[in-house]
Amino acid sequence: MRLHRNLVFATIDSLHEIFNEDKQADKVLKNTLKRDKRWGSRDRGFVAETTYDMVRWKRLYAEIAEVKEPFSRPNLFRMFTVWATLKGIKIPEWPQFENTPTRRIKGRFDELSKVRVMRESIPDWLDELGVKELGKKWDKEIAALNQQADVVLRVNPLKATVEQVKNELSDLEIGTDPIKGYPYALVLRERANVFTSDAFKNGWFEVQDASSQKVAALLDPKPGMRVIDACAGAGGKTLHIASLMGNKGNVIAMDIYNNKLTELKRRARRNGIHNIETRLIDSTKVIKKLIEKADKVLIDSPCTGLGVLKRNPDSKWKMNPDFLETIIQKQAELLDSYSRMVKPEGDLVYATCSILPSENQKQVKKFLAREEGKNFTFVKEEIILPSASGFDGFYMALLKKNPSTDEK
Numbered sequence: 001m002r003l004h005r006n007l008v009f010a011t012i013d014s015l016h017e018i019f020n021e022d023k024q025a026d027k028v029l030k031n032t033l034k035r036d037k038r039w040g041s042r043d044r045g046f047v048a049e050t051t052y053d054m055v056r057w058k059r060l061y062a063e064i065a066e067v068k069e070p071f072s073r074p075n076l077f078r079m080f081t082v083w084a085t086l087k088g089i090k091i092p093e094w095p096q097f098e099n100t101p102t103r104r105i106k107g108r109f110d111e112l113s114k115v116r117v118m119r120e121s122i123p124d125w126l127d128e129l130g131v132k133e134l135g136k137k138w139d140k141e142i143a144a145l146n147q148q149a150d151v152v153l154r155v156n157p158l159k160a161t162v163e164q165v166k167n168e169l170s171d172l173e174i175g176t177d178p179i180k181g182y183p184y185a186l187v188l189r190e191r192a193n194v195f196t197s198d199a200f201k202n203g204w205f206e207v208q209d210a211s212s213q214k215v216a217a218l219l220d221p222k223p224g225m226r227v228i229d230a231c232a233g234a235g236g237k238t239l240h241i242a243s244l245m246g247n248k249g250n251v252i253a254m255d256i257y258n259n260k261l262t263e264l265k266r267r268a269r270r271n272g273i274h275n276i277e278t279r280l281i282d283s284t285k286v287i288k289k290l291i292e293k294a295d296k297v298l299i300d301s302p303c304t305g306l307g308v309l310k311r312n313p314d315s316k317w318k319m320n321p322d323f324l325e326t327i328i329q330k331q332a333e334l335l336d337s338y339s340r341m342v343k344p345e346g347d348l349v350y351a352t353c354s355i356l357p358s359e360n361q362k363q364v365k366k367f368l369a370r371e372e373g374k375n376f377t378f379v380k381e382e383i384i385l386p387s388a389s390g391f392d393g394f395y396m397a398l399l400k401k402n403p404s405t406d407e408k
């Protein structure tokens with residue numbers, strides 16, 4: 001591979017903003033990739049993937065390069081040199097790369113790889129938390145979470161079949177494969193920009209990880225039901241729920257951020273979905289009005305996101321250990337409050353994209369032991385670990401509300 005100056009500089013500029021200005025990697029990249037209209041998909045892929053790689057391996061590369069934060073531009077180039085050397089890429093003779101100590105880089109890599117926090121490039125607090133929560137399993141999970149994520153599509157059955165999407169993308173030379181056990185999923189053989197395809201623009205599919213596609217399946221909504229997606233965000237799972245209902249019945253998508261709900265409505269139009277109603281949660285009244293009104297409620301709760309580090313490697317640098325306690329408290333509050341919207345004999349699914357038992361199975365256990373959870377019966381749960389599934393880490397539990405309730 002030959003390194004192109006403008007692509008390397010774009011990568012360094014992106015890293016400067018992510019590391020030194022505390023900006024979010026996806027937002028920074030979105031802007032960087034608009035910079036040069038002449039860039040083809042390979043060029044854009046190089047900038048995006050290299051930036052994500054360097055974010056993922058920040059601690060390891062900084063340690064090998066012997067540089068400290070905040071990273072000056074020369075130091076970002078030193079880290080880039082580590083990346084290129086370890087990938088076996090020939091370092092060009094640019095002034096930024098003078099005297100690259102190739103041998104020393106490899107030697108330091110071998111030495112540092114013996115220590116997990118360096119090998120897996122994670123902060124000490126995260127390693128301690130992982131061990132505390134997952135014990136011996138942590139080693140495998142954090143290694144799996146450092147792999148690059150696959151691009152997975154969820155076909156929208158209201159518009160197309162899996163076969164149609166596969167053929168349409170194949171015409172664009174984008175190879176895909178079905179995934180056993182995931183009826184609407186197609187995984188890309190190689191990363192590609194699928195957003196410019198007509199199939200995407202016409203709502204034939206959404207990009208959604210395979211594990212995430214299991215959530216609506218567990219909720220199992222039926223046409224004609226009233227279903228509430230209480231933490232809908234921009235609607236990844238709402239769209240799936242509505243499509244499983246064949247546009248029949250009513251899906252209420254709620255969130256505390258209006259901009260996310262606006263995006264959800266835009267996506268619903270593209271998907272040809274018209275049974276979704278959005279409601280902004282701007283007071284407790286919004287929830288009270290819906291008490292015991294839903295056949296099924298999904299709480300796709302805010303969480304640490306530790307199951308999706310593959311996709312958001314910068315979150316390990318932006319998160320801090322106090323966040324876990326705050327989020328566990330928030331999850332308990334949401335369970336207590338939003339579970340009231342389930343009708344007697346209705347279903348509640350609680351889901352997170354975390355792999356920590358304290359946000360998942362322990363959270364559900366505590367809910368069932370509290371006054372607010374006493375009307376629910378545990379049905380089943382799925383603990384999806386990234387090492388076993390190859391996809392994102394997820395947790396989901398199905399609870400059934402008991403027939404008689406004295407609540408109101």
Ligand SMILES: C[S@@+](CC[C@H](N)C(=O)[O-])C[C@H]1O[C@@H](n2cnc3c(N)ncnc32)[C@H](O)[C@@H]1O
Pocket residue numbers: 230231232233234235236237238254255256257260281300301302303334
């Ligand atoms: C895990 S994300 C949801 C992702 C979304 N369901 C999807 O599939 O794309 C959690 C969502 O909860 C929202 N949220 C945070 N606090 C909330 C609250 N108190 N009530 C409802 N939603 C909340 C966040 O804005 C965020 O969109």
